[in-house]
Amino acid sequence: MIPRAQRIALGAAALAAVALPIALLQPGAVVPVRTPRPLPPLVAPTEPPLTHVFDRPLFTASTTESEALPADAPQLTGIVGRLGSDAVALVRTAQGSSRSLAIGDSVDGWRLESxxxxxxxxxxxGQRARVPLPAADPEPAAQ
Structure with missing residues (x-):
């Protein structure tokens, strides 16, 4: 059995569910309409000067970056594998030999960090050196 207070609440809800749509659909019912305020005109932002972007090389290491490398840092000759899982670096040591290094391996005192x-x-x-891949030499034209 449903308590009396709940029966009264259910009856009021049913009455409101029937009465409100009927009242709102009556002709002459005034529904206030809000008109939106006009927005200020859009202004395109000024573009920053891009001259410094055009001054640097696009696909090769900058000359200052390669000059800042220590002389005994390993030379990066290639990267093989999938980054983040099994990639290894192919490096040329100071003695001229080639080795492959996984992250954490060392050569000539330099540890491969990433x-x-x-x-x-x-x-x-305390030294850190970012060694870029060498720029690819363009192949000579076939004659």
Missing amino acids: LSIDAALFSRG
């Missing part, structure tokens, strides 16, 4: 799509990050003591 790999990106175009560079390797090595560290030794």
